[in-house]
Amino acid sequence: MKLKIANAILNDPVFRRRIEKLEELEKDRIFCGHGLDHLLNVARLTMLICQEREITADPDIVYSAALLHDIGRVEEYTMGLPHENAGADAAGKILSGIGCGAEETEEIIRLILCHRKKRSDRGTIESAFYDADKKSRMCSFCKAQAECNWPDEKRNLIIEV
Numbered sequence: 001m002k003l004k005i006a007n008a009i010l011n012d013p014v015f016r017r018r019i020e021k022l023e024e025l026e027k028d029r030i031f032c033g034h035g036l037d038h039l040l041n042v043a044r045l046t047m048l049i050c051q052e053r054e055i056t057a058d059p060d061i062v063y064s065a066a067l068l069h070d071i072g073r074v075e076e077y078t079m080g081l082p083h084e085n086a087g088a089d090a091a092g093k094i095l096s097g098i099g100c101g102a103e104e105t106e107e108i109i110r111l112i113l114c115h116r117k118k119r120s121d122r123g124t125i126e127s128a129f130y131d132a133d134k135k136s137r138m139c140s141f142c143k144a145q146a147e148c149n150w151p152d153e154k155r156n157l158i159i160e161v
Ligand SMILES: [Fe+2]
Pocket: 034, 038, 042, 069, 070, 133
């Protein structure tokens, strides 16, 4: 299945420049990076979690939100802004530039804005997206474990399915 919005984002020059800028800003970062591998892992895990919890999910919305959810890290690293808010602003401009519809834009922005808030409602796409973002990391081989501020209960030290 070819995803319309997600592929338009993937080929958008503004998005691509942001990913390159992030790569540059994170080149000496010892903690988890936020490159394309992480973004796609979040999308794939969200789809799997939605399937497991029987949550209806539009793959184009999920992949689009996943691609855009960390782009605000550019402003977080350079200006100290929370990356979900900066990312939502930047995503809005990218989505407008590619001609994304109002309803889809709203859904994508909502997922970006809530991706750092832990939720108790496991049956929602917001919760699946949050969990996918956290589960997308494998901490057990990480060389920065001693310096990482993730509490033990949040760390992915074993493989869970
Ligand atoms: Fe993330």
